[in-house]
Amino acid sequence: MPLKSKRHxxxxxxxxxxxxxxEPFYLPLIDEIxxxxxxxxxxxxxxxxxxxxxxxxxxxxxxxxxxxxxLHEKASSSPNHDGIPxxxxxxxxDLTASDLVGKYLLEGxxxxxxxxxxxxxVKSGGICYLDEVVEARKDTIxxxxxxxxxxxxxxxxxxxxxxxxxxxxxxxxxxxxxYQSILKNLKHSTRQRFIAIEFTHPPKEIxxxxxxxxxxxxxxxxxxxxxxGEKIRNLKEQDLSEVISTRLLIYAARLIKEGIPARRxxxxxxxxxxxxDQEVQKSLKEVVTAIFE
Amino acid sequence: MSEIVSNREQPKGTxxxxxxxxxxxxxxxxxxxxxxxxxxxxxxxxxxxxxxSLRNNWWRQITSGNPPDGHINVSVPATFMxxxxxDDNFGWYKSFLTQQLGHVEFGSSDFDFDKxxxxxxxxxxxxxxxxxCTESSYYRYFSLFDDxxxxxxxFVAIENARINYLVKFFYPGVKYYYQRMQExxxxxxxxxxxxxxxxxxxxxxxxxxxxxxxxxxxDALYEPLSEARAVLDRLFSPSAxxxxxxxxxxxxxxxxxxxxxxxxxxSVEGYASEHREPDFSEMDGQEFMGNFNVGQMxxxxxxxxxxxxxxxxxxxxxxxxxxxxxxxxxxxxxDAQFLSSTGLSAADLPRGVHVYQFSQSKFQQVDRxxxxxxxxxxxxxxxxxxxxxxxWDFRTRRYIGExxxxxxxxxxxxxxxxxxxxxxxxxxxxxxLKRQFEKLPAELLYKAKNLDDGDEFDLDLVIGELxxxxxxxxxxxxxxxxxxxxxxxxxxxxxxxxxxxxxDLINKSRPTMEYxxxxxxxxxxxxxxxxxxxxxxEKESIVLLIHAxxxxxxxxxxxxxxxxxxxxxxxxxxxxxxxxxxEKIKRRVDMIAPxxxxxxxxxxxxxxxxxxxxxxxxxxxxxxxxxxxxxxxxGYDDDDKEYAIHDTKMALIEASKKNIxxxxxxxxSAGNDYLRTMCNDIGYEVLDDIEMLPHRLPMLYxxxxx
Numbered sequence: 001m002p003l004k005s006k007r008h009x010x011x012x013x014x015x016x017x018x019x020x021x022x023e024p025f026y027l028p029l030i031d032e033i034x035x036x037x038x039x040x041x042x043x044x045x046x047x048x049x050x051x052x053x054x055x056x057x058x059x060x061x062x063x064x065x066x067x068x069x070x071l072h073e074k075a076s077s078s079p080n081h082d083g084i085p086x087x088x089x090x091x092x093x094d095l096t097a098s099d100l101v102g103k104y105l106l107e108g109x110x111x112x113x114x115x116x117x118x119x120x121x122v123k124s125g126g127i128c129y130l131d132e133v134v135e136a137r138k139d140t141i142x143x144x145x146x147x148x149x150x151x152x153x154x155x156x157x158x159x160x161x162x163x164x165x166x167x168x169x170x171x172x173x174x175x176x177x178x179y180q181s182i183l184k185n186l187k188h189s190t191r192q193r194f195i196a197i198e199f200t201h202p203p204k205e206i207x208x209x210x211x212x213x214x215x216x217x218x219x220x221x222x223x224x225x226x227x228x229g230e231k232i233r234n235l236k237e238q239d240l241s242e243v244i245s246t247r248l249l250i251y252a253a254r255l256i257k258e259g260i261p262a263r264r265x266x267x268x269x270x271x272x273x274x275x276x277d278q279e280v281q282k283s284l285k286e287v288v289t290a291i292f293e
Numbered sequence: 294m295s296e297i298v299s300n301r302e303q304p305k306g307t308x309x310x311x312x313x314x315x316x317x318x319x320x321x322x323x324x325x326x327x328x329x330x331x332x333x334x335x336x337x338x339x340x341x342x343x344x345x346s347l348r349n350n351w352w353r354q355i356t357s358g359n360p361p362d363g364h365i366n367v368s369v370p371a372t373f374m375x376x377x378x379x380d381d382n383f384g385w386y387k388s389f390l391t392q393q394l395g396h397v398e399f400g401s402s403d404f405d406f407d408k409x410x411x412x413x414x415x416x417x418x419x420x421x422x423x424x425x426c427t428e429s430s431y432y433r434y435f436s437l438f439d440d441x442x443x444x445x446x447x448f449v450a451i452e453n454a455r456i457n458y459l460v461k462f463f464y465p466g467v468k469y470y471y472q473r474m475q476e477x478x479x480x481x482x483x484x485x486x487x488x489x490x491x492x493x494x495x496x497x498x499x500x501x502x503x504x505x506x507x508x509x510x511x512d513a514l515y516e517p518l519s520e521a522r523a524v525l526d527r528l529f530s531p532s533a534x535x536x537x538x539x540x541x542x543x544x545x546x547x548x549x550x551x552x553x554x555x556x557x558x559x560s561v562e563g564y565a566s567e568h569r570e571p572d573f574s575e576m577d578g579q580e581f582m583g584n585f586n587v588g589q590m591x592x593x594x595x596x597x598x599x600x601x602x603x604x605x606x607x608x609x610x611x612x613x614x615x616x617x618x619x620x621x622x623x624x625x626x627x628d629a630q631f632l633s634s635t636g637l638s639a640a641d642l643p644r645g646v647h648v649y650q651f652s653q654s655k656f657q658q659v660d661r662x663x664x665x666x667x668x669x670x671x672x673x674x675x676x677x678x679x680x681x682x683x684x685w686d687f688r689t690r691r692y693i694g695e696x697x698x699x700x701x702x703x704x705x706x707x708x709x710x711x712x713x714x715x716x717x718x719x720x721x722x723x724x725x726l727k728r729q730f731e732k733l734p735a736e737l738l739y740k741a742k743n744l745d746d747g748d749e750f751d752l753d754l755v756i757g758e759l760x761x762x763x764x765x766x767x768x769x770x771x772x773x774x775x776x777x778x779x780x781x782x783x784x785x786x787x788x789x790x791x792x793x794x795x796x797d798l799i800n801k802s803r804p805t806m807e808y809x810x811x812x813x814x815x816x817x818x819x820x821x822x823x824x825x826x827x828x829x830x831e832k833e834s835i836v837l838l839i840h841a842x843x844x845x846x847x848x849x850x851x852x853x854x855x856x857x858x859x860x861x862x863x864x865x866x867x868x869x870x871x872x873x874x875x876e877k878i879k880r881r882v883d884m885i886a887p888x889x890x891x892x893x894x895x896x897x898x899x900x901x902x903x904x905x906x907x908x909x910x911x912x913x914x915x916x917x918x919x920x921x922x923x924x925x926x927x928g929y930d931d932d933d934k935e936y937a938i939h940d941t942k943m944a945l946i947e948a949s950k951k952n953i954x955x956x957x958x959x960x961x962s963a964g965n966d967y968l969r970t971m972c973n974d975i976g977y978e979v980l981d982d983i984e985m986l987p988h989r990l991p992m993l994y995x996x997x998x999x
Contacts, residue, residue: 054311104760111764158766227463234332235325263466278970283325290330290391 015117016124019029019068019083025213026055026062027206032197036063039195040170046133047191050199053245055210056174057131059199063085064127071168083131084168089117091136097143101156113159122147122154125166133173134186139193141190147171148193204230207246221262224291225249228270231287235280244274261293313393314382315373317929320688330394331365337390337598338373338691348389351396352449355431367393375477384470387476391467392474395460401452404535407432411525413540420543427506443495448542451497451528455538457502458529473985476503490514491552494521501525502920516554521545606714671860677702682898684859687939688929697859697895704853707883709876715836719987726841726991740774747773783998784848784870784909786811786900789835789885790918791853791865796887797919799983826981827960828920832885834917834987835867837908839882841991843874847998848909852900853885854890856924863888864899870907890924894940897955901948913997914955917990921967934967940970949975956997961984 039046039064049054068083089100102116121128133141146153152165173194175186197219202210204226212222226249252269255261266288271281316323316339316641326754327335330962340347345370369389376382393542396402407430420437438444457475461468488496494514528541542886659757673679681695718722742751752774835851842849850870856862868878897916904912921934928936948955957968957977964979974998980989 069625073505098757103725103757104764104766106760106763109763111760113764158761158764230330258682265756280325282322283329286322287324289464290387290466292467293468 004041004256013181015087016085016120016126017082018087019084020065020086021060021083023065024061026058026059027202027209029199029202029206032059033063033066033198035195035197037066040067045171045173045194047194047196048172048199049177049196050174051245052176052242053247054201055155055246057129058261059262060129060172060174061125067127067168079225081280085121086122086129087121087124087126088116088129088131090131091133093135093137095136095140097140097157100140101144101154102158104158107228110291117145118147119154119156119163122163122165122169125168127170127172129172130171132175133190134175138187141187142169143174145189145193148190155277189209201233201243201246207249210246211250211253215257216249217253217257220255221256224262225253228252228266228291231291232270232284235284240273240275240280244270248273263288305593313372314379314386315372316369316386317688318369319383319386320692323386323517324688324690326387327365327367327394329393331397333365333397335365335367335394338366338368340368348392348453351393351401352452355402365394365397380468381473384467387475388467388471388474391460391464391471392718395456396452398460399456400535401456404430404434404539406433406859408534408536410534410537410540412530412533412537413544416543418538418568436474437543437729438546440550443491444542444546445547446495447498447545448539449541450495451525451545452535452538453529454498454502454525454533455541456535459531459533462531466978475500483900489554491554494549494552495815502529514552517548520548520956524548540925559922564886582758594633628657650917671698673700674702680864680899680902682895684894685940685943685944687936697862697892699862699864699895701866702882703943704867705884706877706880708882709879711832711883712836712879715833716840719833719837723837723840723989726988727844728994729995730841741777742774743771744773744775745767747775750773781847781998782847782910783845783905784850784904784911785842785913785915785994785998786850786852786870786904787835787838787915787917788896788900789831789851789853789867790886790891790916790920791828791855791863791888792891792919792923793855793887793889794828794829794891795919798826799830806850826887828885829885830960830983830986831917831919832882834990836884837987838994839868839989840880842994843997848907850900850903852896854893854896855890856927857889858925859895859927860893861889862892862899864896870903885898890927890939891918891920891922892924893918893922893928893937894944897944897948898942901944901951901953904948904953906950910950911998912953913994914953915994916945916955916957916985918957918959920959920961920964921971938971945972945975954997956993958986958990958993 006287011056013158032123036046036059038044050056064084064086071083089095098116100116100118102114102119104111105114115123118128120126123248131143132134143154146155147165148171152169153165154165155161156163201207204223207229208219208222208226211225212218212219215222229244229246229249232240236243248269252265255265267285271284275281275284316337320337324335324337327337347370350366350368365517369386373382373385398994399632406417417434417437435444435448457471464471490513494517497518498521501518502525513906523542528537530537549637671679677700680699680701682697682699683692684695684696685691686693691769741747743754750772751774758768758770758772839851848870849868850872851867853865853867854863855865867881868874872878893916897914900914904914922937923931923934923939924937925931925939927933941948945955945957955975957972957975958980958984959977960966960980962979962981964977968977968979978989978993980986
């Protein structure tokens with residue numbers, strides 16, 4: 001249950017009780033919704049691949065909401081079911097197995113076992129999302145192997161326990177193949193436990209709708225920003241190592257909505273953010289000044 | 294903080310007229326702009342044709358069978374100075390390019406005869422094409438008309454109008470300059486008297502979107518122009534496609550056909566003429582209305598229509614040249630037109646033909662692609678090994694293959710006196726550097742955790758173990774940490790600038806008297822020391838560096854470089870990688886001396902090749918220079934500083950891509966001006982006080998390798 005603070009306007013959730021209660025805005029690109037639904041029905045783990053800011057996390061939020069709704073419809077006899085929690089773990093190179101599975105904590109003269117987020121997801125039957133999974137150490141990633149195949153179980157070494165996952169549990173991992181070095185690639189033994197849904201930046205027409213909705217700007221402005229995104233992405237591989245994300249275009253739209261002149265907003269959100277090369281910056285500014293008056 | 298406003302930075306090297314622009318000076322920015330706008334490789338050629346003729350380059354490409362996708366060729370004037378400010382002239386160039394790119398983005402070449410128009414009722418289906426579906430869509434389309442030249446003229450005007458509308462709609466930022474550019478290319482009304490009415494109608498189509506054309510109320514043309522304007526107004530929609538232009542052109546064609554052929558414009562706004570100009574259909578393949586080379590068009594149409602060679606075969610350069618010699622419809626054909634009309638790219642051309650060759654700019658005087666393979670004419674001198682490297686041409690954004698010849702040679706030997714004397718005269722600094730370097734191994738320790746045994750307990754691990762123990766778990770016992778040495782595995786190449794400019798005297802250096810104990814007579818023991826040059830300080834730095842670096846055992850190479858044209862880039866080995874320090878090397882240091890220019894790019898590439906062959910885990914490249922890169926014809930001329938800087942920049946980027954860390958150290962106090970461009974994300978340092986070089990160079994190395 002969300003706990004609302006009296007002094008500050010924030011919400012706190014226990015991680016396995018974080019439910020997506022409002023439908024997130026998501027526009028499908030191809031058949032990713034169908035694919036995910038099928039994978040969930042068969043409890044097949046999913047790998048989401050794609051450039052930064054292209055909507056991987058939003059897609060998962062949307063799918064979690066959708067799966068929860070379906071679960072509700074199925075379990076109409078037990079209306080108290082809250083749905084499927086979404087448990088997100090941001091991976092980094094210092095993430096240890098204990099951080100994922102759990103550890104003993106001292107409590108007075110005794111110790112108390114505290115489940116890690118992965119264990120909590122397995123027990124609660126949530127969707128566990130390991131974001132940027134290649135950032136985690138290889139010995140840590142191996143932990144998820146038994147969870148990601150037919151066994152669907154988690155081995156808790158310190159407790160000597162084998163935990164079988166709840167029926168609604170699902171493992172989802174993500175990474176951006178673009179900026180990972182060869183050293184940080186996923187091991188094949190890990191990759192081959194997941195089906196992979198690949199995301200790209202949305203086409204101009206869809207991106208325009210996303211920008212309009214997310215930033216609350218009119219279609220004309222959203223269309224121009226989507227056009228800018230398309231033009232900047234034309235430079236992929238040539239002059240930019242990483243192209244502009246939909247997220248940055250939304251930021252530009254929000255700045256414009258707040259009264260920042262369009263050219264200035266695009267400069268700070270869409271030019272400087274993606275490159276330090278002054279020559280490329282100059283060219284991108286010419287693109288910005290062509291699209292915006 | 295800079296801001297996107299109109300005050301663009303005016304690049305150096307523009308034409309004499311202060312506000313005019315030589316396209317070459319803005320080409321790098323515009324090339325990336327074009328690539329962003331189209332998503333394709335764009336080649337921009339500069340031509341001396343009229344602006345109107347250059348504007349219709351898109352149509353020439355279609356009629357000549359040039360593939361519309363893949364490689365894109367656009368043409369601009371080599372210089373532009375019509376306006377009184379730099380921004381205005383830049384805006385014109387940008388608009389002009391945006392217009393040509395608009396034909397790519399909005400699909401002028403994607404015409405599909407069988408595709409319906411979304412804005413007009415399809416009249417094409419009611420007209421009878423001469424040939425079957427095997428011909429190109431454009432050929433089938435123009436076969437619908439009795440007067441194909443008139444139809445072509447009208448279609449091109451209508452399609453230009455569609456593109457103008459779409460560009461201004463989707464790129465409102467260029468609208469102001471775009472409109473000025475359009476107005477600048479319109480026919481002056483004063484030129485109309487004497488023309489046939491039909492020809493005047495066609496000419497006025499180009500500016501029909503402007504109200505002024507209708508307002509001129511020209512003789513009997515007001516009504517047909519109003520009708521044509523109504524067609525254009527229907528066409529002006531953000532969703533208009535080339536098929537809509539084709540339908541609009543059919544309607545305007547029938548309007549034009551109704552105009553009497555033999556009547557002339559007598560007067561316009563007070564301008565009158567008795568002169569009678571021929572109607573275009575009477576003309577015999579010469580210039581058509583100023584906007585169109587009808588000869589070219591007619592010929593192209595014939596070739597494409599099957600009356601000439603098979604229409605699917607684009608004309609070759611040889612075909613065109615032959616036709617030009619026979620004076621069939623084409624006059625004054627130049628090589629550049631072959632480029633645009635045959636689909637050949639610059640890379641396909643033999644050396645000696647270059648896209649800049651007929652440019653009005655200063656670059657035309659330099660034939661960079663001299664005939665003859667450089668390899669065949671270059672001979673290695675004694676002791677030299679030859680290596681060929683590409684050079685990066687930032688203007689065309691291409692490498693010129695095997696353009697530079699690097700001559701690798703072991704530097705001759707002099708005396709070891711300089712080496713010994715430097716260590717003696719700088720003994721305190723040498724000792725200090727050595728002491729600093731000796732510290733390095735200690736600094737390369739790391740903390741290994743989770744060990745059964747080690748230097749100390751790791752508190753976090755101990756607490757974890759205690760908790761496990763209390764919880765009834767078997768402790769692992771791995772609660773220690775210890776310092777572990779990381780094996781130093783560094784390879785470094787020092788590239789020393791040995792250009793002629795290093796012979797410059799150091800400003801602060803004044804003739805000094807020094808005491809020399811070795812001299813026998815007391816009164817002569819104070820001797821005048823010669824004034825020092827930049828190269829002397831470089832040599833001193835190298836001596837101190839060698840002295841210090843030897844304590845580390847790193848694999849290091851020291852090389853000098855200089856250039857004397859692309860075929861003579863000298864790469865002199867003072868100490869090669871994997872070579873041990875011997876007396877020979879000390880004697881080579883003595884021979885470090887100023888030679889010629891500073892061709893950095895190939896020298897860096899050669900050093901990178903050497904470093905790349907080392908198996909070390911950390912590879913460094915140190916470039917020590919006294920100024921910006923400059924060499925004989927290092928670029929489009931001897932003063933092409935930008936070219937040299939960009940080639941060097943690209944060579945440094947290539948090094949980074951091979952996991953080599955480059956670093957530039959310059960003693961040129963003006964270095965910040967160009968190093969910012971040259972090094973971008975690569976480390977560099979400008980040494981304000983050149984006297985600091987012997988101290989700074991080793992310390993920088995220590996910092997980078999540590």
